[in-house]
Amino acid sequence: MNRYFNFSAGPSMLPLEVLEQAQKEFVSYGQSGMSVMEMSHRSTVYENIINTAEQDLRDLMKISDDYSILFLQGGASMQFAMVALNLLVNSKKADYVNTGQWSKKAIAEAKKYGQINVVASSEDKTFSYIPPLPANIFDKDADYVYLTLNNTIYGTHIPDDRLPNTNGVPLVGDMSSNILAEPYNISKFGLVFAGAQKNLGPAGVTIAIVRKDLLGKHQAITPTMLQYSIHSDEKSLYNTPPTYAIYFAGLVFKWVKKMGGLSAMFENNKKKAGILYDFLDNSKLFKGTVVPKDRSLMNIPFILPTEQLNAEFIKQAQDLGFVNLKGHRTVGGMRASIYNGMPIEGVQKLVEYMEKFEREHKNI
Numbered sequence: 193m194n195r196y197f198n199f200s201a202g203p204s205m206l207p208l209e210v211l212e213q214a215q216k217e218f219v220s221y222g223q224s225g226m227s228v229m230e231m232s233h234r235s236t237v238y239e240n241i242i243n244t245a246e247q248d249l250r251d252l253m254k255i256s257d258d259y260s261i262l263f264l265q266g267g268a269s270m271q272f273a274m275v276a277l278n279l280l281v282n283s284k285k286a287d288y289v290n291t292g293q294w295s296k297k298a299i300a301e302a303k304k305y306g307q308i309n310v311v312a313s314s315e316d317k318t319f320s321y322i323p324p325l326p327a328n329i330f331d332k333d334a335d336y337v338y339l340t341l342n343n344t345i346y347g348t349h350i351p352d353d354r355l356p357n358t359n360g361v362p363l364v365g366d367m368s369s370n371i372l373a374e375p376y377n378i379s380k381f382g383l384v385f386a387g388a389q390k391n392l393g394p395a396g397v398t399i400a401i402v403r404k405d406l407l408g409k410h411q412a413i414t415p416t417m418l419q420y421s422i423h424s425d426e427k428s429l430y431n432t433p434p435t436y437a438i439y440f441a442g443l444v445f446k447w448v449k450k451m452g453g454l455s456a457m458f459e460n461n462k463k464k465a466g467i468l469y470d471f472l473d474n475s476k477l478f479k480g481t482v483v484p485k486d487r488s489l490m491n492i493p494f495i496l497p498t499e500q501l502n503a504e505f506i507k508q509a510q511d512l513g514f515v516n517l518k519g520h521r522t523v524g525g526m527r528a529s530i531y532n533g534m535p536i537e538g539v540q541k542l543v544e545y546m547e548k549f550e551r552e553h554k555n556i
C-alpha cells in the first residue's frame with residue numbers, strides 16, 4: 193500500500209485506522225446484512241448510527257442541550273445563504289468580519305437577504321492577519337455577527353480566547369477547517385457550522401450547531417430545505433440525509449474520542465504546527481506569510497524567494513510523496529494543510545525535506 197502525505201486543503205487526509213474500519217464494514221455493517229449505503233435512513237440500525245454520531249460530537253465539543261446538532265447537505269457554501277435566510281429576521285442587519293475568500297463569499301451571499309455591514313477587514317494586506325475586533329465596532333441592533341474562525345486559504349485563525357465581545361449579539365462562526373482541531377466554548381456562539389471534508393470525514397455532510405432560541409424564524413422566501421427548524425424538528429431526517437458521510441464522520445468522532453478528545457487533538461496540532469513554524473522562523477530561505485500571533489494550526493502558507501524556486505520545491509516534494517503543497521493562487525508559494533488526519537511524521541518528514549532543500553540552495 194502506498195499512501196502519500198497529502199497536504200491538501202480539502203478534501204484531505206483521514207486517519208488510516210478509520211479508513212480501514214470503514215473498509216472492513218463496507219460490504220456488510222454489523223449484523224445488518226447490508227452496506228450502510230444500502231440502508232434505509234429510517235431503519236433502527238441507521239437511526240442508531242446517526243444518534244450515536246450526534247451524541248459523540250456533543251460529548252467531544254461539550255455542546256449543551258440548548259443547541260441542536262444538524263447534519264445537512266450543500267457544503268459550508270450552502271450555509272452562507274442558510275445563515276442569512278434564517279437569522280436576518282429582526283433588524284435584518286448583520287455585521288461581518290472579512291478575513292478572506294470564505295468570508296467574502298459569505299458576505300456576497302448574505303447581501304441578497306439583508307443589510308450587511310463589513311465591520312473589519314484584513315484585505316489590505318492579503319488577509320495575512322486578523323483585524324482587531326473591539327466591542328464598539330459591532331452594532332447592538334444587528335441580528336448576528338459573522339466570523340470565519342479558521343481561514344483555510346490565508347492561514348489565520350481566531351482562537352476561542354480571542355473571540356470578540358459582541359454585546360450579546362449572537363455570534364456565527366464558520367468552523368469548516370478547524371472543527372475538532374482546537375477547543376471552542378460553543379456557549380459563546382449562536383450558531384456554528386462546518387463542512388466535513390477537512391477534519392471530519394468525506395465531503396457531503398455539513399454540520400450546523402444552532403442555539404435553539406434562534407430556531408423557528410426565517411425569511412418568508414426560505415425554501416423548506418434551507419430552514420434550520422425543519423431539520424431540527426425532524427432530527428436531520430426530514431429527507432434522506434447523506435447517510436454514508438454521516439456514518440463516516442461518526443467513525444472519526446469515535447477516533448477523536450479514543451485519541452483523547454479535543455484537548456489531545458489541540459496539543460497534537462500545536463506540536464505539529466510548531467515544528468513547521470519553528471523551521472520557518474529560523475529559515476533564511478523559506479518564509480511564512482502570516483503575522484505570528486494569528487497563525488492557524490491547520491493551514492500553513494509559506495513562500496520561497498522566487499517563483500522558480502517555489503515550482504522546483506513543489507515538483508521535488510511531489511516526487512518524494514508530499515503532495516498538494518501548491519498554495520492558493522491569491523497567495524502563491526506553498527500551503528501545508530495539516531488537519532487532524534495528518535500524522536506528525538508527515539510534518540517531521542516535510543520539514544526534513546525543507547531543511548535539505550535549503551542546504552542545497554544556500555547560495556541564492
Ligand SMILES: *Cc1c(COP(=O)(O)O)cnc(C)c1O
Binds near residue numbers: 267340367390
Ligand atoms: C472549505 C471551506 C468552505 C467551503 O466548503 P464547501 O463545503 O466546499 O462549500 C467554507 N468555509 C471554509 C472556512 C472552508 O475552509
